[in-house]
Amino acid sequence: MVNSVLPTPGSVRHSLAIVCTAAVAADGLLALADGAAAAATGLALITAVALALGRYAAGGAAQDSGHRKPVRLLDSRAPALGEWQRMVVKTLADDGEAHLDIVMRPQLQRLFAARLAERHGVAMYRNPQQARALIGAELWPWIDPGATAPQPTLPEPVLRSLLDRLEAL
Template sequence: MKDRLRGAMGTPHTVRHSLTILGLLVVAAELLLVLTDGPVAAATGLALITVAALFIGRYLGGAGAHDSGHRGSVRLLGSRAPALGDWPRVVRKALGEDGAIHFAVTLRPQLQRLFAARLAERHGVLLHHRPDRAGAIVGPELWPWIDPRGTPPQSAIPEPVLRALLDRLETL
């Protein structure tokens, strides 16, 4: 009898076992509400249990995982996923007269974020934690331009190098 009950509830310390125990507790709580306070209290309790179950299911499903701080997830990027909304302006300024300053302050960090996202997504490599591995994937001719540990080969980025970096980003 004990083995049959254990088989129905799952092995202790498993998710199935925990959910079975939780389900039994919910049913017992609802029965107590019906017996002690009536159907209105039972309906209210059922509504609260449903809302709690939906929030827990949403949390476990990962709906709040994107940079919310509520889950203990691995942070691949320091902030939200990089976007290219103002990319034409960024490139124009980086290739313009004050390109060295704009490259150092804006373009290079954005390129690093884009490469970090692509390397993490497609290769499982964290740019800042495993720069040697990331450099091997990006390639030795382009890596110095985005290497977070060092300075770029030149203060301003030449247009052919920027094109090569963007082409490499697409092929990663």
């Protein structure tokens, strides 16, 4: 039995085959309905869209100076520092246990993941061993995405050390 030449469903080749078939069918319907002029216009439009999508997919680094790769390593958008002062105050407060787990720790994890992806090309969530080596064994438990925080509250010296290490990376 000869192996099938058809692409595997769900693959890029399969998707491209379906899109190309739909484009040819649409252009054929234009030719049947409105004639050669409409078919030529449709073909020009399909070609322009295909070239734009191909350039976007293949030349992403040329278009945005490689900014998509770090975001792809993060698996989310790049983090921001909005309301940072309020987050720190609430985390260092006496009742900051829940705030550490819900707000501060995830924000620190995202900041470290962004810095590691941007400066070192390391995906913190996919390669935690390499991230731990870069961050340091003493600070890693505070931002380890695979474990809980070592203490229910974040001591101020630890926060200072984490931020210093973040800047040093």
